[in-house]
Amino acid sequence: MQRKQQTGLPIRYADRGEGPVLVLLHGFVGSADYWERVVPMLEGHFRCIVPDLLGHGESEAPTGPYTIEQLADGVLKLLDGLDIEQAVLLGHSMGGYTALSFAERYLERLRAFGLVHSMPLPDDEAGKEKRTAVAERVLREGTKPFVEQSAPNWFAPNAAARMPAELDRVLQIGYDTKPEGAAGAALAMRERPDRGHVIRESQLPILLIAGSEDGIAPPEKAFAAENAHTSKFVIEGSGHMSLFEAPQELARHIASFAESL
Template sequence: MSDTPHEVQYLTLHGHRRAFVKAGQGPVVLLLHGLGCDHTTWEPVIDSLAKRYTVIAPDILGHGLSDKPRADYSVGGYANGMRDLLTVLGIDKVTVVGHSFGGGVAMQFAYQFPERTERLILVASGGLGPEVSHGIRAITTPGFHQVMGVLTLPGVRHLGMAGLRALSTTSWKHTRDLDEVAEIYNSFKDPHARHAIRHVVRAVVDWRGQIVTMADRAYLTEEMPMCVVWGRDDKVIPVRHASNAAALAPNARVEVIPNAGHFPHKDHPHRFAKIVNEFIRTTQPAVYSRARFRNLLKHGPVPVPVLAPVTEIEAG
């Protein structure tokens, strides 16, 4: 898979510049990155997916090359932003793929705009249980902005990034994702990025863990194909949340990839692209029915007595 950077395009929406990558042709796949990341987290899979699909990979507001204003950083606000971006691009419907915090945005997008969502793919997603790493919780604490301002001074930052990258090359599964953590750490050198990310985290996490959940609305995905992908060795959001997804949405397809951490699309890009291709190929896009949606809302969820099976696949 190619890691060659793709051309970044820009659009201004509501007075704020949004950066995004667009590649390929065919049905549209919208890739939503996680907290502190940007579209480059998808670079290992963009070219492969672009052979069959039109791939849209934005830098969500407050991240990457997009503006970082004082703005609405709620999951609902992000879902609205994705709708507006797609509308300007002339795109009506998408298969939405969300990683980590981007998974929460993907779920919110599917909930707010079911008429525009064909399928939902969640990758090590937030919103499926309260547990989250202590590092994410630390962002919500008083003084984070000031402390990170010191830790991202040039000499300190370069030393810290070098240490994280060195640890990521070891065979220890607990340090697998530290190369990506180094990039997130580097992004904190921008005080506007720190402010934006703090607002994002405070909207979805408190000292006890995640506060935004799909549990009470998962039944609305009954008519929408849904796939959940997780790395077996995820240390940011525990892999048991994949079973939570299976219980909340019994028709969901769940794939747990061995020897992968919080970024399975980077640990095993070939396998990840194959999962996405197979899922799209073997499912029909959701067809929105207002009457059906109204009926689901009126009657609420049906209790689910057993967990759906979780499939573990060998990654090559």
């Protein structure tokens, strides 16, 4: 997905289509390219802004640790730089944590928001230890060994073997993540707080999408907080990567939600 950078903006991004603005945020060791199979099905009706978050893709990757708030502030600066007053903000995995931080502090800039294979819950102590271990590993070994070991597990059980092209694309995107960026973002996720209240207290429409076979953010965690304005969908047979496993169904849910606004 072709990306560009405007002078003074901290992140690179894709800007595709015309219409109401959708901002789509990728997950850990991903990039705007995570959305490359979904955006073509949305850009006929929406303007899709798809950034490389701090430390990822072609955006800057300073030495960390980062905070989730930093990632969200980068999105705010991007919207300001593009003169976008309001948008629908959706985040995959780590991008969902970023979307919640944004909604907690800049709600007036949103028409709606949502999480795709993400959750409002914080890491438990074991999870925090794993984040620390990931950060140390990628700085020691580079990003490639971590991605090669982890990426197959992001798909539904046995799905990666059935989808070699999709897995290879996820691997290639992950390889391009700089070690400093991966480490900084892992430590940001480690320190994120519980943001269930952002969903429970919001008066804006909220979209929550989970995969029935997601071992990272299963439906019970993805739907841990909701309210009367929440739309929930489970993509049957999908793991953590419906952007590659079921892009048409994911795009359909997003389009239906955004059009309902």
